[in-house]
Amino acid sequence: MLLELSEEHKEHLAFLPQVDSAGKLNVSSDTVQHGVEGLTYLLTESSKLMISELDFQDSVFVLGFSEELNKLLLQLYLDNRKEIRTILSELAPSLPSYHNLEWRLDVQLASRSLRQQIKPAVTIKLHLNQNGDHNTKVLQTDPATLLHLVQQLEQALEEMKTNHCRRVVRNIK
Amino acid sequence: MELSESVQKGFQMLADPRSFDSNAFTLLLRAAFQSLLDAQADEAVLDHPDLKHIDPVVLKHCHAAAATYILEAGKHRADKSTLSTYLEDCKFDRERIELFCTEYQNNKNSLEILLGSIGRSLPHITDVSWRLEYQIKTNQLHRMYRPAYLVTLSVQNTDSPSYPEISFSCSMEQLQDLVGKLKDASKSLERATQL
Numbered sequence: 287m288l289l290e291l292s293e294e295h296k297e298h299l300a301f302l303p304q305v306d307s308a309g310k311l312n313v314s315s316d317t318v319q320h321g322v323e324g325l326t327y328l329l330t331e332s333s334k335l336m337i338s339e340l341d342f343q344d345s346v347f348v349l350g351f352s353e354e355l356n357k358l359l360l361q362l363y364l365d366n367r368k369e370i371r372t373i374l375s376e377l378a379p380s381l382p383s384y385h386n387l388e389w390r391l392d393v394q395l396a397s398r399s400l401r402q403q404i405k406p407a408v409t410i411k412l413h414l415n416q417n418g419d420h421n422t423k424v425l426q427t428d429p430a431t432l433l434h435l436v437q438q439l440e441q442a443l444e445e446m447k448t449n450h451c452r453r454v455v456r457n458i459k
Numbered sequence: 460m461e462l463s464e465s466v467q468k469g470f471q472m473l474a475d476p477r478s479f480d481s482n483a484f485t486l487l488l489r490a491a492f493q494s495l496l497d498a499q500a501d502e503a504v505l506d507h508p509d510l511k512h513i514d515p516v517v518l519k520h521c522h523a524a525a526a527t528y529i530l531e532a533g534k535h536r537a538d539k540s541t542l543s544t545y546l547e548d549c550k551f552d553r554e555r556i557e558l559f560c561t562e563y564q565n566n567k568n569s570l571e572i573l574l575g576s577i578g579r580s581l582p583h584i585t586d587v588s589w590r591l592e593y594q595i596k597t598n599q600l601h602r603m604y605r606p607a608y609l610v611t612l613s614v615q616n617t618d619s620p621s622y623p624e625i626s627f628s629c630s631m632e633q634l635q636d637l638v639g640k641l642k643d644a645s646k647s648l649e650r651a652t653q654l
Contacts, residue, residue, distance in 0.1 A: 336602040371600060378597040381609065384629035387637055389644040391651060400574040402536050406652070408644050409581065414627050423625060425614065426581040432645050435587050439610070439638045442589040446606055446631060454593055458604065 289331055289345035298324030299349055332363050333370035382414040382421060392426075408432050460531045460541075469524020470549035472517060479521070482509055484555060487518070488562050491525035496569045532563065533570040579617050586613040608634050 291299070301313065301321035332342055342363055346356050387410060394405035407426050414421045427435070445451060472478050479487065490504045505518055532542060539560050546556045590609040596602060611626045629637065 334600055374600040375597075375603070377599040380628065382627045384610075384627050384633045384637060387640045389640060391644070391647055397575070397578045399577040400534055400536075400571065403575060405575070406648065407580075408648065410584070410644075412625070412627075424581055425584050425612070425625075427584040429645070429648050431584055431586075432641065432648070435584070436638060436641050436645055438587050439589065439634065439641070442591060442608060442610075443631070443634060443638060445591050451591070451593075451606075455604075455606070458593065458595060 288341055289328070289335070289337060291328070291345065291348065295324050295327060296349055299328065303351055303355055328359070329363060329366060330370055330374065333367045334374055336367075336371070339364070380416070382416040384413075385415045385420070386413040387411070388413075460535050460537065460545075462528065462531060462545075465520070466524045466527050467549060469521045470528070470546070470551070473521045473525065474546075474550040474552070474555065476552075478513065478517065481554075483513060485558060486510055487521055488525060488559060491522055491529060492562060492566045494522070495526055495529060496566060496573060529563070529566075529570065530574070533567070533574050536571075539564075582614045582616045582623075584612050585615050587611065588613070606631055610634070610637075 298320040301317050302325070328346075332345075337345070339360065342360055343356065346359055351359075389411070390409045392407045392409055394403050394407060396403055406429055408429070410425045410427065412423045412425060414423065473484060473487065486507050486509055487505075490507070494500045494504050505515075505522060510518060528545075531537075535541075542560055542563060543556050546559060551559070588611045590611075592607050592609065594603045594605050594607050608629050608631070609626065610629060611624050614623055614625060616623065
């Protein structure tokens with residue numbers, strides 16, 4: 287799948303071959319900014335679409351750069367693709383995500399309204415992340431519910447191994 | 460157990476066969492347990508025809524005394540001898556003491572469950588539901604192809620009558636981590652109960 291670069295993009299990127307390897311730039315700040323934006327667009331779109339090496343090379347070819355520059359751009363793409371995709375995935379609408387779980391066993395021995403109790407409970411601290419914010423929730427449950435939770439969630443994990451899910455994973459590419 | 464004079468006075472009246480005959484005594488006793496333990500208890504629990512001849516003020520006093528004592532006894536897990544001692548001090552005859560103890564024994568479990576359920580606690584997890592999805596793309600990222608879980612914990616709060624839910628997403632690895640930790644907790648619980 288080829289990356290489509292508009293005329294504007296191509297113009298912005300046309301600045302790149304002029305960059306002197308010594309680092310001193312003799313062009314306006316606008317041109318530099320456009321150049322950076324163009325490069326950013328090139329890399330993020332390529333990463334988003336996960337285009338193949340060949341497709342990337344072909345897309346960049348239309349810019350008429352030197353062989354050396356094309357190679358450099360390809361390397362840049364391949365080296366940074368994974369990280370760019372990780373960052374892009376964080377932009378999606380998201381719910382709080384699981385971070386960690388701490389637990390503690392407690393036994394309630396008495397309360398204001400009833401003495402001489404033996405009431406086991408499991409106290410849980412659930413760590414969640416949302417948009418970079420770290421959130422914790424302290425919850426409690428009884429032994430029976432704990433077993434129920436484990437059973438239900440183990441079933442959830444087992445689902446991925448079923449034929450149905452395997453078929454879906456195999457066929458949606 | 461600390462009991463007020465009012466409770467003692469109420470019991471002394473209950474002990475008196477001139478104020479409460481056998482039948483009335485039994486009815487009042489049952490009414491006291493009923494108003495504490497029966498969630499649908501009628502407000503008119505003392506409206507029984509066989510109690511009509513007793514002064515309503517006396518009736519209410521004795522009912523309140525009995526209910527107060529029952530709660531205190533339940534709270535402290537009073538045994539039969541404790542009950543007998545107190546009732547003897549209130550001049551109950553043998554028959555009435557036996558009756559009280561029998562009624563108390565019959566209702567002990569419900570009473571303890573009721574008392575045990577009163578109090579503040581952390582939000583309590585009651586259930587879990589999950590959803591498995593296969594993420595294909597977002598508008599920011601195409602060709603994702605990865606499974607993800609959405610887990611929702613149903614929670615009950617003692618403070619508010621609301622039933623909030625806690626939802627979060629996780630990857631397969633994260634869910635394995637979560638389940639692993641919960642299994643550790645339940646194994647620990649099992650070991651602790653065998654001590």
